Structures are given as C-alpha cells and as structure tokens.
Amino acid sequence: xxxxxxxxxxxxxxxxxxxxxxxxxxxxxxxxxxxxxxxxxxxxxxxxxxxxxxxxxxxxxxxxxxxxxxxxxxxxxxxxxxxxxxxxxxxxxxxxxxxxxxxxxxxxxxxxxxxxxxxxxxxxxxxxxxxxxxxxxxxxxxxxxxxxxxxxxxxxxxxxxxxxxxxxxxxxxxxxxxxxxxxxxxxxxxxxxxxxxxxxxxxxxxxxxxxxxxxxxxxxxxxxxxxxxxxxxxxxxxxxxxxxxxxxxxxxxxxxxxxxxxxxxxxxxxxxxxxxxxxxxxxxxxxxxxxxxxxxxxxxxxxxxxxxxxxxxxxxxxxxxxxxxxxxxxxxxxxxxxxxxxxxxxxxxxxxxxxxxxxxxxxxxxxxxxxxxxxxxxxxxxxxxxxxxxxxxxxxxxxxxxxxxxxxxxxxxxxxxxxxxxxxxxxxxxxxxxxxxxxxxxxxxxxxxxxxxxxxxxxxxxxxxxxxxxxxxxxxxxxxxxxxxxxxxxxxx
Ligand SMILES: *Cc1c(COP(=O)(O)O)cnc(C)c1O
Numbered sequence: 060x061x062x063x064x065x066x067x068x069x070x071x072x073x074x075x076x077x078x079x080x081x082x083x084x085x086x087x088x089x090x091x092x093x094x095x096x097x098x099x100x101x102x103x104x105x106x107x108x109x110x111x112x113x114x115x116x117x118x119x120x121x122x123x124x125x126x127x128x129x130x131x132x133x134x135x136x137x138x139x140x141x142x143x144x145x146x147x148x149x150x151x152x153x154x155x156x157x158x159x160x161x162x163x164x165x166x167x168x169x170x171x172x173x174x175x176x177x178x179x180x181x182x183x184x185x186x187x188x189x190x191x192x193x194x195x196x197x198x199x200x201x202x203x204x205x206x207x208x209x210x211x212x213x214x215x216x217x218x219x220x221x222x223x224x225x226x227x228x229x230x231x232x233x234x235x236x237x238x239x240x241x242x243x244x245x246x247x248x249x250x251x252x253x254x255x256x257x258x259x260x261x262x263x264x265x266x267x268x269x270x271x272x273x274x275x276x277x278x279x280x281x282x283x284x285x286x287x288x289x290x291x292x293x294x295x296x297x298x299x300x301x302x303x304x305x306x307x308x309x310x311x312x313x314x315x316x317x318x319x320x321x322x323x324x325x326x327x328x329x330x331x332x333x334x335x336x337x338x339x340x341x342x343x344x345x346x347x348x349x350x351x352x353x354x355x356x357x358x359x360x361x362x363x364x365x366x367x368x369x370x371x372x373x374x375x376x377x378x379x380x381x382x383x384x385x386x387x388x389x390x391x392x393x394x395x396x397x398x399x400x401x402x403x404x405x406x407x408x409x410x411x412x413x414x415x416x417x418x419x420x421x422x423x424x425x426x427x428x429x430x431x432x433x434x435x436x437x438x439x440x441x442x443x444x445x446x447x448x449x450x451x452x453x454x455x456x457x458x459x460x461x462x463x464x465x466x467x468x469x470x471x472x473x474x475x476x477x478x479x480x481x482x483x484x485x486x487x488x489x490x491x492x493x494x495x496x497x498x499x500x501x502x503x504x505x506x507x508x509x510x511x512x513x514x515x516x517x518x519x520x521x522x523x524x525x526x527x528x529x530x531x532x533x534x535x536x537x538x539x540x541x542x543x544x545x546x547x548x549x550x551x552x
Contacts, residue, residue: 097168105153112146168424183408205352218374219335443524501530
C-alpha cells in the first residue's frame with residue numbers, strides 16, 4: 060500500500076471506528092433507556108412471577124442474529140425483556156427461595172457500571188494500585204468478620220467454585236501431594252459436600268485421591284468420632300490423610316458441621332482444614348450466625364460467596380487463606396523472588412494468587428454497596444433470614460400433613476408433605492413442587508434425602524420477608540389439598 064492510499068484508508072477506518080465512541084448527546088438517550096428499563100424492572104419486581112415456563116425457552120432471541128449494522132436501543136431492550144428477562148427463574152425476586160438465592164443489590168449494578176466504564180485493571184498492583192487495594196481491603200474485612208488473622212490473603216473470584224479450586228490447589232501444594240502419592244492420599248468430607256469440590260479436586264489433578272464420605276449425624280453434620288476413626292484406620296493402612304473439607308452450611312439442608320471439633324482433629328493429624336462457607340459464611344455478620352459458625356476461624360482456608368449472603372449479583376465469590384506465602388507459591392507465574400516481599404511491596408496482586416490474569420474489577424460491585432449502605436443493614440438482613448427460617452420451621456410443624464425432619468441450622472429448611480398412605484410420597488411431593496413452581500409466585504427447589512423426595516426453602520434473598528413466607532405456606536397448603544383431592548379422584552375412577 061503506498062503512503063497516500065494508506066493515509067486515505069486510515070482516515071476511513073478512523074471515521075468508522077468513531078462509531079464505537081458515542082458523543083455525550085448520543086450517550087444520553089441510550090443511558091436513559093437502559094436506566095428506565097432497570098427502574099421499571101425494579102418497580103414491577105414485586106408483581107413479576109418468579110418462574111416463567113415459556114415453550115420456546117427464549118429461543119426467539121436467536122431470530123435476531125449478531126449482524127453488521129447496529130439496532131436502536133429500544134429494539135435491543137425489547138429482545139432482552141422478551142427472551143432473556145422473562146423465561147426461567149427470576150433470581151432478583153424475593154419469591155426466589157430455591158437453590159441458593161441472593162438477590163442482586165442495585166448499588167452493585169452501579170458499581171459494575173463504573174467498573175466497566177473506567178475499565179480499571181485490578182489484576183496487578185502496579186497497574187491499578189487503588190483497585191487492588193480495594194479488593195484486598197474487602198478480603199481483609201471478610202477475614203476479620205470470620206475471625207481470621209489480619210495478614211490473611213485471598214482472592215475475589217467469580218464464585219465459590221473457582222474460590223474452592225484456589226483453596227484446594229494451595230492445600231495440595233502445602234501438603235506436598237505430588238502425583239506419585241496421590242493414590243495413597245486421603246480426603247475427608249461428607250456426602251453432602253458441594254459437588255464443586257469434587258469438580259475442583261478433579262481439575263486440580265486430585266481426582267485419584269481416596270475420598271472418604273464420613274458418616275453424618277441425624278442433623279446431617281459430619282460425625283467427628285467417625286472422622287477420627289476413619290483417619291486412624293487409614294493411617295494404620297499406610298495411607299496419607301491430608302485434607303479435611305467441612306461445610307459451614309450445606310446446600311442440601313443448610314447444616315453446619317461441628318467446626319471446632321473437626322478443627323481439633325485436623326490439627327492433631329496435620330490435615331489441611333478447608334471450610335466451605337460459600338452459602339453460610341456471611342451469616343458471621345450477625346450475632347446468632349457468628350455463634351453458629353464458631354470454629355470457622357480455625358480453618359486453613361475458607362470460601363464464602365458475596366453473591367449469596369452479601370446479596371451481590373452473580374459473579375462474586377471469595378477465598379480466604381491464612382498461609383499467604385503458600386497461596387502465592389501455588390499461583391505465581393514468574394516472580395518467586397517476590398514471595399518474601401509480598402506484604403512489603405504494598406499489596407498482593409490478584410494475578411499472583413489466582414488462575415486469572417485479566418479479570419473483572421470485582422471489588423467495586425462489593426465496595427460500593429457496603430460504602431453506601433454501611434454494614435448495619437446487612438447484619439439485620441442476615442439475622443432476619445435466620446429468624447425467617449425459624450418462623451417457617453415452626454409454622455410448617457404446626458400444619459397438618461407436613462413433615463419437617465430437622466430444625467434449620469441456618470436458613471435452608473427441608474420438608475415434605477406426607478399424603479394418604481395409598482399415595483406414593485415421592486411422586487406426590489414431586490407433583491407438589493411442580494405445582495408451586497408453575498404457580499409462579501414463589502420458587503422452591505427440591506433434593507433427595509436417603510431416597511426421600513424433599514422440598515427445600517433456601518431463605519437468603521434480601522427481598523424475602525415474612526409476607527413472602529406466609530404466601531409460600533398458603534400456596535403449599537392449597538396445592539397439597541388440590542393434589543390430594545385430584546389424586547384420590549383418579550384412584551377412585
Ligand atoms: C453455591 C455453593 C458452592 C458453589 O459456589 P458457586 O458460587 O455456585 O460457584 C459451593 N458450596 C456451597 C455450600 C454452595 O452453596
């Protein structure tokens with residue numbers, strides 16, 4: 060290309076590229092349309108169904124392919140509204156009490172907006188010292204809330220799964236579990252341990268370790284004497300016990316393992332002690348929750364999810380690790396000479412302690428709501444959730460036909476309806492939850508407990524209050540009655 064053609068082409072391309080930089084006059088209506096969309100979403104939220112089953116499951120979105128020319132913002136928002144924000148579960152709704160909800164704080168959305176517009180790179184201290192300081196400050200705040208020491212290190216991740224991976228890779232290296240000894244190395248957890256830990260173990264090359272599912276007590280908490288016995292047998296058999304995974308709030312029933320007792324056993328046998336508090340960790344913010352989580356401060360590593368108990372939108376997990384040198388050793392990619400200076404140079408760079416290099420500036424979506432609201436309302440919301448679980452437990456126990464096998468440790472509650480003896484209880488409860496979900500005013504999910512089909516309340520959204528639970532209990536009674544009547548009619552015919 061000769062110089063003149065080159066210049067001409069560059070001019071053309073520059074003109075076209077400028078389309079990517081709307082002027083303030085062009086930005087304003089788009090920004091207003093997006094904001095109006097968000098506002099009407101929030102205004103409508105109390106009346107929106109929490110679950111919508113659409114026959115096409117949003118497939119009509121694909122009728123509008125990604126194409127050369129842009130479209131007006133209203134048209135794009137209409138696509139979003141119809142095909143994305145309608146079908147399936149509405150996790151922003153206070154009626155969402157399935158799986159593990161959280162909600163999604165509005166100020167987090169504004170934090171994300173600013174993080175995206177300014178595009179600070181929070182991976183390396185040198186590149187954005189303020190952003191890295193903010194993320195590490197949040198990690199130290201979480202550490203303080205659960206009773207971890209001031210020099211705790213860690214990482215803000217996309218969620219509990221990646222946070223668990225970081226913890227287990229660090230544990231693996233701290234315990235010197237290399238490939239030759241993997242088949243003789245033993246890990247202890249329960250059958251209620253979250254599946255993301257199995258996934259993390261496999262990804263970390265630890266899938267061929269021996270995995271012991273330690274028996275649980277009647278409340279589905281790990282039994283410490285069964286653990287001690289298993290370790291004893293494994294040691295006598297010449298195996299190497301090295302990792303204990305406890306849960307501070309299981310997904311199935313919300314059980315908190317006996318953390319102090321397990322810590323003592325881990326310490327006695329020099330196991331790495333990991334506590335999965337992805338769901339339960341932020342209950343440490345309220346007094347009753349802190350009491351339940353006693354012993355968590357004795358762990359070597361803890362995972363807790365801001366997108367659960369801190370009500371941040373999806374995409375926010377955290378891992379806290381006491382041994383900051385080991386965390387860095389297991390994840391650094393160039394500078395082993397920096398290890399000793401980690402705390403001296405200022406701040407640990409997230410890129411040195413995680414699998415990521417380029418990453419979302421996740422701190423801002425947590426920092427902004429914490430700064431604007433203060434911690435106090437979070438403490439109240441979490442205490443409210445614990446008490447709502449107690450309230451629901453008491454109400455359900457008093458309702459004829461409903462069976463509640465265990466009192467909730469935190470805010471997950473399992474129950475089922477026990478129908479007339481002639482009716483198969485599992486099939487009945489499966490139909491009951493389907494009916495509740497299709498009703499669309501509240502969303503509950505289910506689990507299997509020793510072959511019994513159980514329905515679950517997971518009360519965690521900051522938008523869930525007493526009226527939500529009263530409504531759910533009313534719907535459950537009504538649907539159970541209708542189903543039972545319909546069932547009896549079909550058997551009569
Ligand atoms: C949600 C959850 C996880 C997994 O975390 P993600 O953020 O979904 O990746 C792990 N453990 C428990 C107990 C959980 O509730």
